[in-house]
Amino acid sequence: MLLQGISVALLLASTACASWDGNLNYRSPSINHDGLGINLRKVHKRMLTKRDGSMPQQTGQLNFTHGVASGDPWDTSVILWTRVSPQYENDRSNVTVEGNVPLFNHETERYIQMSASPICVDWQVTKTPDMSGAPAASGKAYTTSDIDYTIKIEATGLNPFTTYYYQFTVCGTQTSSPIGRTKTSPTDDDSSTPLSFAVFSCSNYPNGYFNAYGNAARKDNFDYAIHLGDYIYETAKGNLTVDPRAANPQKEIVTLYDYRTRIAQYRSDLDLSLIHQQHPFITVWDDHEIANNNFRDGSSSMNNTEQSFNKFGGISFDTRKMNAVRAYFEWMPLRQADLDDNLRIWRSFKMGKLVDLIMLDTRSYDRSITGLNWNDDYIYEISNDAGRSLMGSRQENWFYNSLLESKERGATWRVIGNQIVFSRINSTSTQDEGEETFPFNIDQWDGYTGNRNRTFKHLYDNMIGNNIMLAGDSHQNWVSDMIWVGEENYDSATGAGSIGVEFAGTAVSSSGSGGNLSSNIHGSELIVRDNQELQWQEGYYRGYYEMHIDAEKIEARFFGSPSVATRNPYEVSLANFTVYSGENHLARPVAGGVAASGAIQQGEVVMTNLTLNTETGEWGYQAAEYNQMFIAYPTS
Numbered sequence: 001m002l003l004q005g006i007s008v009a010l011l012l013a014s015t016a017c018a019s020w021d022g023n024l025n026y027r028s029p030s031i032n033h034d035g036l037g038i039n040l041r042k043v044h045k046r047m048l049t050k051r052d053g054s055m056p057q058q059t060g061q062l063n064f065t066h067g068v069a070s071g072d073p074w075d076t077s078v079i080l081w082t083r084v085s086p087q088y089e090n091d092r093s094n095v096t097v098e099g100n101v102p103l104f105n106h107e108t109e110r111y112i113q114m115s116a117s118p119i120c121v122d123w124q125v126t127k128t129p130d131m132s133g134a135p136a137a138s139g140k141a142y143t144t145s146d147i148d149y150t151i152k153i154e155a156t157g158l159n160p161f162t163t164y165y166y167q168f169t170v171c172g173t174q175t176s177s178p179i180g181r182t183k184t185s186p187t188d189d190d191s192s193t194p195l196s197f198a199v200f201s202c203s204n205y206p207n208g209y210f211n212a213y214g215n216a217a218r219k220d221n222f223d224y225a226i227h228l229g230d231y232i233y234e235t236a237k238g239n240l241t242v243d244p245r246a247a248n249p250q251k252e253i254v255t256l257y258d259y260r261t262r263i264a265q266y267r268s269d270l271d272l273s274l275i276h277q278q279h280p281f282i283t284v285w286d287d288h289e290i291a292n293n294n295f296r297d298g299s300s301s302m303n304n305t306e307q308s309f310n311k312f313g314g315i316s317f318d319t320r321k322m323n324a325v326r327a328y329f330e331w332m333p334l335r336q337a338d339l340d341d342n343l344r345i346w347r348s349f350k351m352g353k354l355v356d357l358i359m360l361d362t363r364s365y366d367r368s369i370t371g372l373n374w375n376d377d378y379i380y381e382i383s384n385d386a387g388r389s390l391m392g393s394r395q396e397n398w399f400y401n402s403l404l405e406s407k408e409r410g411a412t413w414r415v416i417g418n419q420i421v422f423s424r425i426n427s428t429s430t431q432d433e434g435e436e437t438f439p440f441n442i443d444q445w446d447g448y449t450g451n452r453n454r455t456f457k458h459l460y461d462n463m464i465g466n467n468i469m470l471a472g473d474s475h476q477n478w479v480s481d482m483i484w485v486g487e488e489n490y491d492s493a494t495g496a497g498s499i500g501v502e503f504a505g506t507a508v509s510s511s512g513s514g515g516n517l518s519s520n521i522h523g524s525e526l527i528v529r530d531n532q533e534l535q536w537q538e539g540y541y542r543g544y545y546e547m548h549i550d551a552e553k554i555e556a557r558f559f560g561s562p563s564v565a566t567r568n569p570y571e572v573s574l575a576n577f578t579v580y581s582g583e584n585h586l587a588r589p590v591a592g593g594v595a596a597s598g599a600i601q602q603g604e605v606v607m608t609n610l611t612l613n614t615e616t617g618e619w620g621y622q623a624a625e626y627n628q629m630f631i632a633y634p635t636s
């Protein structure tokens with residue numbers, strides 16, 4: 001009997017371990033080295049000690065608390081995400097590294113209160129929307145409070161460019177997650193399938209409703225969503241007892257618990273939840289996933305100094321960064337590009353032979369010091385220093401090699417998912433008088449001209465064309481021909497001299513330049529006047545853009561939310577752009593000669609007020625009540 005008991009336990013142990021492994025969040029940050037990542041043997045032992053290693057607690061209390069999400073589509077696999085928990089609240093542990101544990105150790109056992117037993121889920125992937133029929137993929141996975149009850153699995157063995165549906169169910173129960181929809185990418189050599197993307201950035205929950213996500217999801221007019229960062233904001237805003245969208249926790253976030261709670265709050269948003277359920281995401285972080293204007297080792301609110309350490313209650317910048325990164329990987333449906341390097345988020349996707357999508361991290365990985373308010377004079381002074389990098393040498397070399405490999409494999413388009421505005425922008429004319437300012441934004445590529453020059457040189461030397469730079473971060477729309485200013489001649493009328501196009505989009509809900517529609521249009525006119533490569537600029541509307549890509553051309557369509565002060569389904573078509581393969585500049589007349597807001601180099605701006613209701617599909621005129629853009633907070 002005893003022997004039998006032991007062998008049953010061993011059997012349970014080994015099958016369970018295989019399933020534990022199925023949850024990718026247990027492998028992060030490194031499965032390759034003992035002592036890094038969560039010690040699964042220990043977690044598992046804790047479960048066996050409870051003598052209920054295979055079947056968990058009161059399954060009736062378990063809920064799928066934050067819907068489902070999918071992401072990082074490959075041709076035969078995709079990442080699926082959910083959270084199943086006995087509590088809505090996030091795990092209370094806030095210790096990333098302590099005592100003599102190895103760096104990045106995820107052992108949180110001492111702090112765990114809730115997770116007495118593992119939670120088991122079965123997951124299934126089908127081609128049918130109601131989950132009927134034979135599964136295309138299926139499996140079992142466990143979760144515990146060690147990883148905040150998150151579940152992230154890779155569904156493999158799928159067919160290319162195919163729509164799939166997926167669902168998680170608590171083992172042995174009828175408790176199921178909502179059904180999600182996702183889509184794999186085309187195979188590497190598929191040159192005929194057109195692809196479409198919706199591109200988002202800068203979604204600030206307390207600042208406004210996520211109407212951009214809701215509109216895009218309801219129109220359902222794209223394959224994959226790209227988020228260029230500022231998916232969450234770390235700062236405090238509002239009062240939770242009175243403001244419906246006050247930031248939770250009600251403070252600037254620093255601990256692991258804080259970051260988990262903040263992401264969880266964002267994921268409770270109905271529009272974000274809807275779009276995650278329907279579309280696979282490809283995400284990277286910008287600064288606010290960690291802290292404003294962060295760089296290699298600091299941010300605007302935090303130095304790597306004793307003063308900052310004390311101010312934030314005994315949290316160093318390094319630990320804060322680890323907390324943010326760990327919560328991000330737990331909660332976001334992305335692959336960890338390098339299991340030995342959990343700071344690495346830069347990675348690329350072969351989307352058929354049509355597109356190579358190169359996702360950069362210009363913020364956190366290895367960026368040279370940026371403008372932090374107190375040092376702006378210095379940063380402006382060194383902005384043309386050749387030693388400065390946005391990416392660090394490792395990522396920069398990978399970036400240039402990826403561009404070259406993309407050309408060599410014959411991919412039609414190189415789409416670069418980047419955070420900050422790439423083009424040189426002289427913004428002198430829109431700056432307030434008396435304020436100490438610089439003509440260029442030193443927190444964008446303009447503060448790192450050496451890195452930008454190396455990028456241009458690489459493209460020109462290797463004759464790499466069809467480059468499309470994406471950007472977010474600025475909370476305004478900027479569409480430019482890509483020009484190496486001071487080096488290449490440029491004809492603004494024809495686009496000659498350009499080596500690609502930059503589409504920099506506005507925010508989902510973060511504040512832009514402020515002011516009203518007419519003052520914004522005036523600002524756009526000045527800035528377009530002072531920057532001949534900048535073909536369209538717009539700063540009033542919140543929103544996103546779609547890119548529809550085939551072998552001949554890219555069409556980009558920019559959409560605006562007239563107001564994010566309320567949750568509403570209204571949307572304005574702001575401007576449409578075309579780029580033909582081989583031309584390396586925006587097709588003329590740019591935007592067909594007409595945009596609905598902002599300013600364009602050649603052509604006119606015609607405000608129609610025509611607004612689409614994305615719930616009914618009806619067009620109408622915008623009501624006056626939508627003239628307030630953002631949620632108002634008491635000024636005190």
Ligand SMILES: *[C@@H]1O[C@H](CO)[C@@H](O)[C@H](O)[C@H]1NC(C)=O
Nearest residue numbers: 060061062063085086087088
């Ligand atoms: C789970 O969700 C159901 C329905 O929303 C709710 O009634 C129940 O209280 C939740 N259970 C827990 C433990 O949160």
Ligand SMILES: *[C@@H]1O[C@H](CO)[C@@H](O)[C@H](O)[C@H]1NC(C)=O
Nearest residue numbers: 092093094095111255313315
């Ligand atoms: C982290 O959590 C522990 C245990 O709950 C608590 O004692 C400590 O104050 C927390 N630290 C911070 C910085 O919040």
Ligand SMILES: *[C@@H]1O[C@H](CO)[C@@H](O)[C@H](O)[C@H]1NC(C)=O
Nearest residue numbers: 238239240241242243250636
């Ligand atoms: C939040 O609002 C409540 C109710 O008005 C008030 O009692 C509380 O002091 C406020 N909290 C903060 C931090 O302002």
Ligand SMILES: *[C@@H]1O[C@H](CO)[C@@H](O)[C@H](O)[C@H]1NC(C)=O
Nearest residue numbers: 300301302303307308311374
């Ligand atoms: C960071 O250091 C600079 C320079 O010493 C100082 O001006 C700034 O106030 C510091 N910031 C914080 C948050 O300690």
Ligand SMILES: *[C@@H]1O[C@H](CO)[C@@H](O)[C@H](O)[C@H]1NC(C)=O
Nearest residue numbers: 426427428429430439526530
């Ligand atoms: C920027 O634009 C202003 C006009 O607003 C002009 O006077 C100035 O020379 C420009 N600066 C640069 C560096 O091009």
Ligand SMILES: *[C@@H]1O[C@H](CO)[C@@H](O)[C@H](O)[C@H]1NC(C)=O
Nearest residue numbers: 384385386449450453486487
């Ligand atoms: C970048 O290129 C411009 C134009 O040739 C040049 O003026 C500038 O000095 C260069 N800066 C660096 C750091 O290479």
Ligand SMILES: *[C@@H]1O[C@H](CO)[C@@H](O)[C@H](O)[C@H]1NC(C)=O
Nearest residue numbers: 514515516517518519520522
């Ligand atoms: C817009 O803002 C400008 C500048 O603040 C102001 O002069 C103008 O009256 C405003 N227009 C409207 C329609 O409110």
Ligand SMILES: *[C@@H]1O[C@H](CO)[C@@H](O)[C@H](O)[C@H]1NC(C)=O
Nearest residue numbers: 557573574575576594595596
């Ligand atoms: C953009 O194109 C769509 C058709 O795809 C059209 O309905 C819309 O009016 C265009 N927008 C502008 C501003 O020209």
Ligand SMILES: *[C@@H]1O[C@H](CO)[C@@H](O)[C@H](O)[C@H]1NC(C)=O
Nearest residue numbers: 607608609621622623624627
């Ligand atoms: C569009 O809205 C503006 C501001 O609300 C208003 O002044 C204008 O008359 C409207 N135009 C049309 C065609 O409805």
Ligand SMILES: [Fe+2]
Nearest residue numbers: 202230473510
């Ligand atoms: Fe932002």
